[in-house]
Amino acid sequence: MTETGPLTGYKILDLTQFESGTVCTETLAWMGAEVWKVERPGTGELGRYSIAEPDQDSVGFILVNMNKKSITCNLKSAEGLDLIYQLLKEADAIVENMGPGSIEKLGLGYDKCKEINPKIIYAQIKGFGMDGPYKDYPAFNPIATAVGGMPAITGFPGGKPLQSGLNLADSGAGYMCAMSMIAALLQRERTGVGQRIEVAMQDVVIAFGRSSWEPYYREGRPPKRVGNGMPLEDVGPAGMYPCKPFGENDYVHIYCSRHPGSKHFSNLCRIIGRPDLLEDERFATPRSRFQYKDVLDPIIEEWTGQHTKQEAMDILCKADIPAGAVLDCDDITKDPYLRKRGMMVELETKDRGKLVVPGFASRMSENHVPYKPSPGLGESNQEVYQGILGLSDEELQALKEKKVI
Structure with missing residues (x-):
C-alpha cells in the first residue's frame, strides 16, 4: 500500500x-x-x-x-x-x-x-x-x-x-x-x-469550556466547583465510586442523566439490587438525588466495592447506565x-x-x-x-x- x-x-x-x-x-x-x-x-x-x-x-x-x-x-x-x-x-x-x-x-x-x-x-x-x-x-x-x-x-x-x-x-x-x-x-x-x-x-x-455558560446564564453567576459531580446542574448520581482492590485509581465514574424520561437511575437501582430506592421520595428527581447524595452514594459504593473498576463499567454500561473506569497510563498502555x-x-x-x-x-x-x-x-x-x-x-x-x- x-x-x-x-x-x-x-x-x-x-x-x-x-x-x-x-x-x-x-x-x-x-x-x-x-x-x-x-x-x-x-x-x-x-x-x-x-x-x-x-x-x-x-x-x-x-x-x-x-x-x-x-x-x-x-x-x-x-x-x-x-x-x-x-x-x-x-x-x-x-x-x-x-x-x-x-x-x-x-x-x-x-x-x-x-x-x-x-x-x-x-x-x-x-x-x-x-x-x-x-x-x-x-x-x-x-x-x-x-x-x-x-x-x-x-x-x-x-x-x-x-x-x-x-x-x-x-x-x-x-x-x-x-x-x-x-x-x-x-x-x-x-x-x-x-x-x-x-x-x-x-x-x-x-x-473548551463553552458549556459553563449554560449555568452562568441560568443562575446569574459563574458556575461553582462541584468536584466529581455534574458541572452543568446539581444532579445525582454523578461521581467517582471506589472499586476493589481499592488502589489509587480503582474508581468508576457513574452518571445518571438529568434529562426527563431517562431510565439510567431506575436501571442502576435494578443492577445494584435496590429497586426499593425508586419508591423513596428523596430520590425521585435528579436534583433531589443530589440533595440526598450523602445517603445515596454509600449505597452505590457498597455495590461498586464488590467489583473491579472494569467489571463495574462493563456491568453498568451493558445495562445502559453511563459509567467509565478510571484508567491510568498503565491501563491504557496495556x-x-x-x-x-x-x-x-x-x-x-x-x-x-x-x-x-x-x-x-x-x-x-x-x-x-x-x-x-x-x-x-x-x-x-x-x-x-x-x-x-x-x-x-x-x-x-x-x-x-x-x-x-
Missing part, C-alpha cells in the same frame, strides 16, 4: 518547540505532510533533552515529534536566515510558537514571510491574543488554563481551584492550529491566496483494544528501544501514513538542503564548519 495521506505533497516549515506547536506539526505529519523541523545546531530544540538525561532524546520530545524531518539552522546568523528564506519559497506553510515578539526579532514576521512567498500559510500559537493587553505576557499550559476559565470550575466546593493533569491548552491549541491550517490550505486551493492564522491558548480553553485500534502504537526509538505511545486520534480510511520515530538532530540536513535547495556537498560542509547548520 502506498504511504500516502490527505496532506501528502504539502511541505511545512516547523519552527516550534515544547508542546502546542509540536502537536500541531506532528498532527500534520501524521496525515502525510512533509514537516521540516528546524532546530538549533548542536543543542536542538529546548525540549529535545532533559536535564536528567542530556545525552538522549527525552520521552516528551519523542511523543510530539514523530514523522518529522529534523534540520539544523542557526536562525541568528545571516546565512542561516537566508536558508530559511529559501525554504520558505518551497514551503506551503510555516508554524511557530515562540515567545511574544521572538519570531519578528529573527526577521521571520508575517509581512517578511508573505513578501518571500505570497501564498504562504503563516500560523502562530501564543498564550494570548496578539492584539490585546496580554500580548507580551509569557504563557504555558497552566497559565492559559487559568485565564481560560478551567480551574475556576475544577475542584471541590469550598476548596481551591484546581488544574487538570492534562495539557489541554497546549495540545488543544495544537489541534486547533492544525485544523485551521488544513482549512487555509483548502481555501488556498480555491482562491490562490495565503493567510495568517493566530491561535491563542486562552481562546482555546475558553472554547489495553489490547487500543493497541489493535492504533490509538496506542509501538515505536522503535533510537535511544530508548520500544515504547508504546499515543498515536493519531482520528481514523481515516484513506490515510496510509505509517508511524515513524522522532528524528535525530539534523538527520535530514542533506535530504532537505541538497534535495530541496540544491546545495552542493562543498556548500553543505562549509555551513557545517561555520556552525550555521
Whole structure:
C-alpha cells in the first residue's frame, strides 16, 4: 500500500518547540505532510533533552515529534536566515510558537514571510491574543488554563481551584492550529491566496469550556466547583465510586442523566439490587438525588466495592447506565483494544528501544501514513538542503564548519 495521506505533497516549515506547536506539526505529519523541523545546531530544540538525561532524546520530545524531518539552522546568523528564506519559497506553510515578539526579532514576521512567498500559510500559537493587553505576557499550559476559565470550575466546593493533569491548552491549541491550517490550505486551493492564522491558548480553553455558560446564564453567576459531580446542574448520581482492590485509581465514574424520561437511575437501582430506592421520595428527581447524595452514594459504593473498576463499567454500561473506569497510563498502555485500534502504537526509538505511545486520534480510511520515530538532530540536513535547495556537498560542509547548520 502506498504511504500516502490527505496532506501528502504539502511541505511545512516547523519552527516550534515544547508542546502546542509540536502537536500541531506532528498532527500534520501524521496525515502525510512533509514537516521540516528546524532546530538549533548542536543543542536542538529546548525540549529535545532533559536535564536528567542530556545525552538522549527525552520521552516528551519523542511523543510530539514523530514523522518529522529534523534540520539544523542557526536562525541568528545571516546565512542561516537566508536558508530559511529559501525554504520558505518551497514551503506551503510555516508554524511557530515562540515567545511574544521572538519570531519578528529573527526577521521571520508575517509581512517578511508573505513578501518571500505570497501564498504562504503563516500560523502562530501564543498564550494570548496578539492584539490585546496580554500580548507580551509569557504563557504555558497552566497559565492559559487559568485565564481560560478551567480551574475556576475544577475542584471541590469550598476548596481551591484546581488544574487538570492534562495539557489541554497546549495540545488543544495544537489541534486547533492544525485544523485551521488544513482549512487555509483548502481555501488556498480555491482562491490562490495565503493567510495568517493566530491561535491563542486562552481562546482555546475558553472554547473548551463553552458549556459553563449554560449555568452562568441560568443562575446569574459563574458556575461553582462541584468536584466529581455534574458541572452543568446539581444532579445525582454523578461521581467517582471506589472499586476493589481499592488502589489509587480503582474508581468508576457513574452518571445518571438529568434529562426527563431517562431510565439510567431506575436501571442502576435494578443492577445494584435496590429497586426499593425508586419508591423513596428523596430520590425521585435528579436534583433531589443530589440533595440526598450523602445517603445515596454509600449505597452505590457498597455495590461498586464488590467489583473491579472494569467489571463495574462493563456491568453498568451493558445495562445502559453511563459509567467509565478510571484508567491510568498503565491501563491504557496495556489495553489490547487500543493497541489493535492504533490509538496506542509501538515505536522503535533510537535511544530508548520500544515504547508504546499515543498515536493519531482520528481514523481515516484513506490515510496510509505509517508511524515513524522522532528524528535525530539534523538527520535530514542533506535530504532537505541538497534535495530541496540544491546545495552542493562543498556548500553543505562549509555551513557545517561555520556552525550555521
